[in-house]
Amino acid sequence: xxxxxxxxxxxxxxxxxxxxxxxxxxxxxxxxxxxxxxxxxxxxxxxxxxxxxxxxxxxxxxxxxxxxxxxxxxxxxxxxxxxxxxxxxxxxxxxxxxxxxxxxxxxxxxxxxxxxxxxxxxxxxxxxxxxxxxxxxxxxxxxxxxxxxxxxxxxxxxxxxxxxxxxxxxxxxxxxxxxxxxxxxxxxxxxxxxxxxxxxxxxxxxxxxxxxxxxxxxxxxxxxxxxxxxxxxxxxxxxxxxxxxxxx
Amino acid sequence: xxxxxxxxxxxxxxxxxxxxxxxxxxxxxxxxxxxxxxxxxxxxxxxxxxxxxxxxxxxxxxxxxxxxxxxxxxxxxxxxxxxxxxxxxxxxxxxxxxxxxxxxxxxxxxxxxxxxxxxxxxxxxxxxxxxxxxxxxxxxxxxxxxxxxxxxxxxxxxxxxxxxxxxxxxxxxxxxxxxxxxxxxxxxxxxxxxxxxxxxxxxxxxxxxxxxxxxxxxxxxxxxxxxxxxxxxxxxxxxxxxxxxxxxxxxxxxxxxxxxxxxxxxxxxxxxxxxxxxxxxxxxxxxxxxxxxxxxxxxxxxxxxxxxxxxxxxxxxxxxx
Ligand SMILES: Cc1cc2nc3c(=O)[nH]c(=O)nc-3n(C[C@H](O)[C@H](O)[C@H](O)COP(=O)(O)OP(=O)(O)OC[C@H]3O[C@@H](n4cnc5c(N)ncnc54)[C@H](O)[C@@H]3O)c2cc1C
Ligand SMILES: Nc1ncnc2c1ncn2[C@@H]1O[C@H](COP(=O)(O)O)[C@@H](O)[C@H]1O
Numbered sequence: 001x002x003x004x005x006x007x008x009x010x011x012x013x014x015x016x017x018x019x020x021x022x023x024x025x026x027x028x029x030x031x032x033x034x035x036x037x038x039x040x041x042x043x044x045x046x047x048x049x050x051x052x053x054x055x056x057x058x059x060x061x062x063x064x065x066x067x068x069x070x071x072x073x074x075x076x077x078x079x080x081x082x083x084x085x086x087x088x089x090x091x092x093x094x095x096x097x098x099x100x101x102x103x104x105x106x107x108x109x110x111x112x113x114x115x116x117x118x119x120x121x122x123x124x125x126x127x128x129x130x131x132x133x134x135x136x137x138x139x140x141x142x143x144x145x146x147x148x149x150x151x152x153x154x155x156x157x158x159x160x161x162x163x164x165x166x167x168x169x170x171x172x173x174x175x176x177x178x179x180x181x182x183x184x185x186x187x188x189x190x191x192x193x194x195x196x197x198x199x200x201x202x203x204x205x206x207x208x209x210x211x212x213x214x215x216x217x218x219x220x221x222x223x224x225x226x227x228x229x230x231x232x233x234x235x236x237x238x239x240x241x242x243x244x245x246x247x248x
Numbered sequence: 249x250x251x252x253x254x255x256x257x258x259x260x261x262x263x264x265x266x267x268x269x270x271x272x273x274x275x276x277x278x279x280x281x282x283x284x285x286x287x288x289x290x291x292x293x294x295x296x297x298x299x300x301x302x303x304x305x306x307x308x309x310x311x312x313x314x315x316x317x318x319x320x321x322x323x324x325x326x327x328x329x330x331x332x333x334x335x336x337x338x339x340x341x342x343x344x345x346x347x348x349x350x351x352x353x354x355x356x357x358x359x360x361x362x363x364x365x366x367x368x369x370x371x372x373x374x375x376x377x378x379x380x381x382x383x384x385x386x387x388x389x390x391x392x393x394x395x396x397x398x399x400x401x402x403x404x405x406x407x408x409x410x411x412x413x414x415x416x417x418x419x420x421x422x423x424x425x426x427x428x429x430x431x432x433x434x435x436x437x438x439x440x441x442x443x444x445x446x447x448x449x450x451x452x453x454x455x456x457x458x459x460x461x462x463x464x465x466x467x468x469x470x471x472x473x474x475x476x477x478x479x480x481x482x483x484x485x486x487x488x489x490x491x492x493x494x495x496x497x498x499x500x501x502x503x504x505x506x507x508x509x510x511x512x513x514x515x516x517x518x519x520x521x522x523x524x525x526x527x528x529x530x531x532x533x534x535x536x537x538x539x540x541x542x543x544x545x546x547x548x549x550x551x552x553x554x555x556x557x558x559x560x561x562x563x564x565x566x567x568x569x
Binding site for chain 1: 263318319321322325345346347349350352353354356357358360361362363364365366378381382383384385386387388389390391392393394395396433434435436437438439440441442444446447449450453477495496498501502503509510519520521524527530531532533534539544545546547548549550551552553554557558561562565566569
């Protein structure tokens with residue numbers, strides 16, 4: 001089974017975000033980068049599918065040289081091959097999806113995995129866009145997946161429950177927390193990853209379809225009110241919720 | 249100019265975000281002198297379709313087939329894109345629900361359109377729409393424009409007002425579904441309802457418990473308060489990872505994003521990844537014994553104290569009222 005996973009290199013979710021002087025990007029000083037948390041579930045799922053069905057896993061990232069760090073981690077976790085689609089400019093989901101789709105078309109995997117969303121631009125769009133560009137079915141926000149006899153049954157999270165989805169293969173999936181528990185790379189994996197090559201290729205570039213006007217910090221919340229320090233404050237809290245906020 | 253709205257229904261009932269999207273389309277249309285067309289896809293939706301007129305739809309298209317009773321991503325996406333093209337709608341609004349977030353990227357590619365997802369505001373500036381959307385889990389906001397001829401926007405539920413229906417009924421026009429094998433290569437076959445009475449992503453009030461509650465048995469207290477308030481129960485990741493609560497209750501970066509009218513955080517520290525999922529709630533109440541817990545920085549009202557004492561008192565007071 002040929003498996004591919006697209007992984008992004010994103011700021012650690014605990015990082016404080018400051019806006020750069022031009023108001024068009026974040027200030028990268030002091031920001032540490034990690035593999036996208038959802039992309040890690042996606043990678044783990046590919047590794048498990050490989051362990052069960054045989055085959056190989058290709059990890060793909062689109063971006064600058066810094067993305068090699070995340071590709072290296074994917075190799076250490078057990079990916080067989082890593083590909084960097086080189087591109088140094090920031091692009092919208094449409095352009096990212098186009099570049100990833102162009103490469104995936106060449107290698108035509110049976111299963112392509114994405115995270116359900118990047119934790120930088122939070123678009124939650126690239127995986128399904130790629131599916132549409134490749135003319136493949138897709139299941140997004142998967143929390144469970146079973147593959148047998150060239151078909152997949154997945155469960156995706158929806159409001160108030162889960163939707164069971166059946167699809168033919170090849171197909172695209174996007175991973176949600178709950179799908180699996182990602183492994184830690186073993187020492188052997190880490191050592192091995194150092195000697196595995198990362199293939200570099202220029203990304204195919206198309207113009208994006210959205211234009212960033214500006215980035216800003218959300219308006220600060222006006223300071224809250226501490227109503228009290230024990231159960232004696234409860235009647236006042238309920239009064240405020242009822243009369244001032246009018247939410248109960 | 250025409251605006252097409254995908255009016256999501258499940259089990260032949262509209263979800264509130266469908267009304268929010270139609271109403272938002274109406275307000276944009278009024279400023280741009282445009283027409284609002286809604287599209288309803290499903291198994292048997294004829295009877296509910298006209299009601300979208302009450303929120304400002306001038307016409308409602310319906311695509312019915314029993315095989316569309318459950319969500320089928322490729323079929324739904326094709327029907328939305330076909331309807332947009334057939335009616336020359338250049339703006340497509342879709343609720344950013346589980347269904348809408350899955351549908352919109354496909355529709356965008358089919359229409360060669362740019363997508364602004366999970367928007368929290370759409371403002372008409374001159375003849376253009378400027379979208380506001382949170383990024384970095386709400387730690388920053390972007391304002392953006394879509395430059396392609398066709399434009400797709402998804403709207404975060406509970407943020408745009410639906411208001412009340414004015415009772416008007418819109419004319420309904422059937423479109424043929426003409427389903428192909430490819431349309432049905434990927435279909436939902438079943439919905440597994442979660443055991444929760446009410447899901448956090450649809451609730452107007454949420455009571456969330458955190459690790460400070462010490463054990464799963466103490467969530468009975470949270471459930472009672474939630475019941476008294478008509479609220480859903482939420483959970484921090486710490487308690488989900490500990491196996492005290494199911495993942496579908498998790499709020500935050502790797503859980504659900506919610507914007508209820510009232511969010512009550514009990515013994516939750518307010519880690520940045522938790523705030524990511526709930527800081528756009530309209531009112532936030534924090535109950536925590538640590539006065540320096542970061543949750544107080546986003547709370548409108550707080551009690552610094554012991555949850556084990558305060559929550560039962562709060563439940564009793566809410567019931568008394
Ligand atoms: C990639 C990533 C993604 C994450 N995603 C999420 C996510 O989606 N959602 C999420 O919630 N977290 C997420 N986290 C985890 C997050 O960083 C925190 O670890 C988590 O939110 C802490 O949960 P908590 O507030 O319940 O527990 P704690 O941080 O342990 O806080 C417990 C609180 O209870 C208070 N307390 C203790 N006893 C009492 C008492 N008797 N009465 C009142 N208060 C009391 C304490 O003062 C403390 O503030 C993520 C982390 C990472 C790295
Ligand atoms: N630059 C990138 N390189 C590789 N994969 C990416 C990149 N950007 C996004 N993805 C993938 O697409 C998913 C969704 O991203 P987004 O639509 O930006 O939220 C991510 O979880 C990744 O799997």
